[in-house]
Amino acid sequence: MRLENVRLHQQADLYDIVMENGLIQSITPAGSDRTAPVDSIDANGRLALPPFVDPHVHLDTCLTAGEPVWNRSGTLFEGIQNWSEHKKTLTHDDVKSRASRALQWYIGQGVQHVRSHVDTTDPSLTALHALLELREEMRDLIDIQLVAFPQEGIPSFPNGKQLLEQAMQLGCDAVGGMPKQW
Incomplete structure (x- = not known):
């Protein structure tokens, strides 16, 4: 699962977050590593928060x-x-x-x-x-x-x-x- 185009705390840039089995595998600048086909959700610049x-x-x-x-x-x-x-x-x-x-x-x-x-x-x-x-x-x-x-x-x-x-x-x-x- 990949969350695309999310904002992180106090960051202006957008990021992609890749998760596997409920754990974050990577956080990369938005669009920089979308080669692997995975289910994704476009956050449209919304803030990602911890639970x-x-x-x-x-x-x-x-x-x-x-x-x-x-x-x-x-x-x-x-x-x-x-x-x-x-x-x-x-x-x-x-x-x-x-x-x-x-x-x-x-x-x-x-x-x-x-x-x-x-x-x-x-x-x-x-x-x-x-x-x-x-x-x-x-x-x-x-x-x-x-x-x-x-x-x-x-x-x-x-x-x-x-x-x-x-x-x-x-x-x-x-x-x-x-x-x-x-």
Whole structure:
């Protein structure tokens, strides 16, 4: 695939970008190396940008506002309390459907890399299983990094440490947390 006649950041000249298997193979002055027949798109002088990144999202909780109740105070404490109630009703399909919808929106806006925290204080790790599956299914469209996040704490949640370790063994990329006094 070749993008023809693109502008690069702070450059007045136009360039051609040749890509293969999703990776840039070459960037050359526009028209200087068009010997190989490849599919091409003429950018007509538009700017080529790197993909956008969202370094912190919670795909397991996305699109759940008002479930089970609205966060009337708007505080993090009430939000965590509401999530604690909502996660008791999570299903694999629900998490996957909501997260997939959110990821489609991301992709449509040029986001190619997402780092999502996923709550590991759920005894069955429902959301984690759904997001691991979705990460694999969408891998050609968007890069999803999963952060094992013990929302209700490691020592304060039954089997918190074991669930966190299990999340890492299942395929989380990192461990996240928050200070005790936030």
